[in-house]
Amino acid sequence: MDKQNPVQEIVSQPYKYGFVTEIETEKIEKGLNEDVIRLISKKKKEPEFLLNFRLKAFNQWLKMKEPNWAELGYPQINYQDIIYYAAPKASEKKESLNEVDPKLLETFEKLGIPLSEQKRLTNVAVDAVFDSVSIATTYKEKLAEHGVIFCSISEAVNEYPEIIEKYIGTVVPINDNFFASLNSAVFSDGSFVYVPKGVNCPMDLSSYFRINSGDTGQFERTLIIAEEASQVSYLEGCTAPMFDTNTLHAAVVELVALEEASIKYSTVQNWYSGNEDGVGGIYNFVTKRGQCRGKKSKISWSQVETGSAITWKYPSCVLQGEESIGEFYSVALTNNHQKADTGTKMIHVGAKSRSTIVSKGISAGQSANSYRGLVQMGPKAYGARNYSQCDSMLIGDKASANTYPYIRSQQPQSSIEHEASTCRISEEQLFYLQSRGIGFEEAISMMVSGFCRDVFNQLPMEFAAEADKLLALKLEGSVG
Amino acid sequence: MTDSNQWLDSLPAPNGILESVQRRGREALTQTKAPNNSFENWRLTDIRKLENLLTLPVYKKENSIENDFPLKVVRPPSDGIRLILNHNSDPLERVNLPKGLSSLTKLELEQNLGRTNAKCLFQEEWPVALNYASASNLLALKVTGKAPPIELILSSNPNQFNPTRVIFVLEENAELDLLEIAMGSEESAHSHLIEIHLSQESKVQHGMIAIGKKDSHLLCNIAIQQDIRSEYSLTCVQTGWSLARLEPHVVQVNGNAKTNIKGLQLSKKDQQLTTNTQIRFDGPDGMIEQLQKSAATDKSQCIFNGVIEVPRIAQRSNASQLSRNLLLSKKARIDTKPELRIIADDVRCAHGATVSQLKEDELFYLRSRGISSAKAADLLLKGFYQEILSLLPVEADRWDVLNTLLDS
Structure with missing residues (x-):
């Protein structure tokens, strides 16, 4: 059977059912230098300590070499060809599921993802009751009752700078490895969780329900802190296939568990893995680390990795x-x-x-x-x-x-x-x-x-x- | 790392039967980078000690095997033959080879020299290049039928670098019991390279007892090529070296052969002992069974890296690898990395590793029977060592290896 033609056809045509039509309001030039980092920090209205953190990381990164010990054999990444900052993207809402790629719906069906969830994932307008934002708001109120902070890291930087300053970069130092340094210099957004002393977080936290999550971008940064005798379970990712135009993803996740605290971190990763011939796909180079700092503290990682062209974590x-x-x-x-x-x-x-x-x-x-x-x-x-x-x-x-x-x-x-x-x-x-x-x-x-x-x-x-x-x-x- | 140029300059001009090999080795050394800790294979090696090794000169000097060795030299085996290998003289001088053993002819030597090394991908290795560059003598034997046991004593002079090289070629159905005894002298370095080619249905029982002394260094590369239905079993014991690196590489060229590797290393003081094994199946139905034991005391370190490669062609391979380690003091270190690289799907591969000290309950059992705790620990250690020692070729029984180990 001559497979060549249909494959070529698929490769050459743009993805028909793209989830997001990017209407970028603002973006900066490609490339990475100190000015770009200052600009990112300024746009995000970050306090000075974070700018210094980023700059220090950047200077470290410049001195580092891209590792190749894992012999993953991917083509050289041009780091000056990446846009390191884009303002939040607006996305086109679809009227109904009929506008969505039927193949994708079939996948959802097989995975048993509920209808409302399907709509959310494919960016179809959902009715008020199931709107993820409203769900998230309800969750947020409940969490606040217990004193749990769960928000995006950008938000946390402005609202709880003292906690961020105290913990960021303490688990994964800025010079830890090539990709962690890069992330520290240019990280876009991610989750922040703070569970106060003695609190058993009333629900599983999921990166889904974080409002303002928008597009966390290529350089996600997550920080979870569990104070003494607290407990939290965090879920990241989802089983639904995730498409993204960015090739390189270099995330950093830091967990801190103090005395008798327990953190459970679960990941399901199903990024686009390229086609059957290995063309395309995401490079997922992640640094995840947790510190059990206190007596009897516990950190549990569980992960299901099925996506990405290359996973390195x-x-x-x-x-x-x-x-x-x-x-x-x-x-x-x-x-x-x-x-x-x-x-x-x-x-x-x-x-x-x-x-x-x-x-x-x-x-x-x-x-x-x-x-x-x-x-x-x-x-x-x-x-x-x-x-x-x-x-x-x-x-x-x-x-x-x-x-x-x-x-x-x-x-x-x-x-x-x-x-x-x-x-x-x-x-x-x-x-x-x-x-x-x-x-x-x-x-x-x-x-x-x-x-x-x-x-x-x-x-x-x-x-x-x-x-x-x-x-x-x-x-x-x-x-x- | 100091570069090897100075050491190279100190070498005598290439000469003798290995002249061309010496040239090649020296060429390779000037071109390859000396090992450092950023190389995966040398990640844990004490580079300072490796540097010491290159300060030792290579020159000819008479030596005798009675030379104050760490192991008491026993009488030669009654039914076998003892050969003494050193850098200076032809080991076959004044020796009548018994039936079953013969020197390789010039043609055979040309055909076989370095062939097994290449199969085992040793060509590029730095310790092999050192040996190539410096060895001026070699022992090259062909084995036919059932040969009498061979005891090979590798002796080294103090204050110098001692290279030795050996080649064995086994004809079809040949059988060989080979016991190598490498003994280090003070302030010495020994570079030993042995190639064994096992033709179809041949069998080798290979024992290696490597016992060093204060500030002695050993770099030992063992290259084994197995044709189908051959059986190779290697039992190595090493202790007492300031730095030792034992690297057996085995290739089953068409699969369907049996390999058995047992190793024991016991480190004391500030010694660093390493065993790096690499086994590759280039055909189906191969079998490997490996057990590596290490015990580290004082401030010493034992390292084991074991690679088993099962490419696509090697269907129905059966591999098992076990690394058992005893950490006997607070400042000692154990590093182990049993590694599997598998592509063929119809295979049985398993590996395991444990690191611990002597088991509390076993000690308790012995003490509850009135045995003092020191004695109980000795008994358990004896058992730990004996599992490997008992697999050495029979001739090894005459040597007092166990007590040398226990004397720590």
């Missing part, structure tokens, strides 16, 4: 507090030409700190899926324990699954256990399910879902159900 925990707990649960699925290099770092500093890592990688098509993680026991991590499990599933003989676990111990009274295995969907299992009348693709998806169960169990309810379907959808047509 290692959500980490620095376990400083005595008896602090770090967790990492991850499912990374790659198909076609996707590349995912993901894992975690568990850095045990405090005595009796504990960490658990469960990572499931599924590689299909011609993709590459790597687990890269570090478990480090510092000299003072007396009685610390770690357990890691990294399983890979290979679908087809062109995909690769790599495991690079770095293990380092300087404390004899600590213990580290790591295990990894590789498997595939066996003919026998398939036959068993098929002989019971279960369709081929459904059987595959059942097995994948079973493989990922340990991780799905850690996801918030609504995410878990969607994530399951998302994997099935992503694997469609890749088997057999």
Whole structure:
């Protein structure tokens, strides 16, 4: 079959059903220099400390080299060809779902996303009751009752500058890595959460419901602070496919958990991953790190990574507090030409700190899926324990699954256990399910879902159900 | 890192049977960058110690194996042959090779020299270039049928850089028991390179006991090429070196072969011991079983990097890799990285790693039976070491390896 022509056709035509028609009111020239940073800071009306923070980061960034140790093999990014500031974009409202790409609606249907949500995602005008803004307002009132602050980081910079100044850049320093420095210099927007002492946040916070979220842009920055004995669960992203014209996404997420506080951070990432031939797609280079600063504090990362052409992220925990707990649960699925290099770092500093890592990688098509993680026991991590499990599933003989676990111990009274295995969907299992009348693709998806169960169990309810379907959808047509 | 030019200048002019290799090695050294910590493979290496290594000259000087070695030299094996390998003389001088062993002819040598190295991608490695540049003698043997066991003593002189090079070519169905004993002298460096080519259905039992002394350094590269249905098993024990780097690379050229690698490293004082293994299946149905054990005391460091590569062609491979580590003091360090790179889908690959100290409950069990805690710890350590030591070729029993290890 001559596949060349239809593919070319699709590639050459612009995406018909674009979500957003950009009516940019204001933007600055392409490129990055000190003036651009001053301009960004000025436009956002930021206090001086933040401008200095950005400038310092920028100067660091200039001295740094783009890393290539992960051998991800992406074309060189021209950092002077990016627009680093654009004023909030207005978007065209659509009258009804009929105007939306039917393929996309089909995807929504398969994912089981509720109608009102579908409308919101596709920018269709929704009735007042379901309007996301009104939902968000209601949420905001409820949160305020408990003293929880949940707003965009730009808002927080102006309203709570002292908290921002105290915490920003303390978990991920401005010179941490190339992309984190770049983010620190030019970050656009993101979420800010502050949970006061002793408060158990009354609901799961989601990046969805933040008002004024607008377009967070390429350089998202999130800061979550949980004061003593508080609890919060934050959800980022969604299962719906997200399209974006920006190729590079370099976000930074910082979490701070004080004594006995607990933060649960869940991500579902389904950015555009390029077409079947690996053309296009997002580069998702993220720095996520949490510090368990207080005694018995806990940070738990769970993630389902299915999108992006290249995913490069290692959500980490620095376990400083005595008896602090770090967790990492991850499912990374790659198909076609996707590349995912993901894992975690568990850095045990405090005595009796504990960490658990469960990572499931599924590689299909011609993709590459790597687990890269570090478990480090510092000299003072007396009685610390770690357990890691990294399983890979290979679908087809062109995909690769790599495991690079770095293990380092300087404390004899600590213990580290790591295990990894590789498997595939066996003919026998398939036959068993098929002989019971279960369709081929459904059987595959059942097995994948079973493989990922340990991780799905850690996801918030609504995410878990969607994530399951998302994997099935992503694997469609890749088997057999 | 000081550049290697000064060291190169101190080398004698290229000569002898390895003249062309020496030229190539020296050329390579001037062109390749000396290792530093930004190289993934040298990330944890104590570069200062590596620099020391290059301050040692290469020159000819008589030495004898009775030379105050860290291990008491026992009598040669009764049923096998002992060869002494040093930088200065031909190891086969005054030796009658028994049946099953013969020197490689000039033609065979030409065909085989560096071939296994290339298969194992050693050509580009800096320690190999060092060996190429400096080694002037080599031991090159062909094995046919069932050869008597060989005991190879690699001796090194104090205050100098000692390069040694060995090639074994096993014919079809040949069998070999090889025990190498590398002993470091004070202030010495030893660069050892061994290539073994296993033809179809041949078998090698390879033991490597590497015991160093104060300020001794070892760079040892082991290149193994396995044809189908061959079996190779390697058991390495290393201890006592200020800096040691043992790098076995194995390639199963057409798959369908068996590889078994067991390693034990015990570091003390401020020693840094490294084992880097790399196993690649270039065909289907291959098998590898690997167990690496490390124990670190005082301020020392043990490092293990194990790579298993399973490319698309290597369907039905079966690989298992386990790294078990004991951290025995507060200032010691353990670094381990068991690494899998898999593309073939119908494979069984598993790896595991543990780092801990001696188990509380095991100690308790022994103490509750009236054994003092020091003795109980000794017993457990003995068990930890013995699992590997028992797999050394039989001739190793005559050497008092276990007690040398326990003397710490």
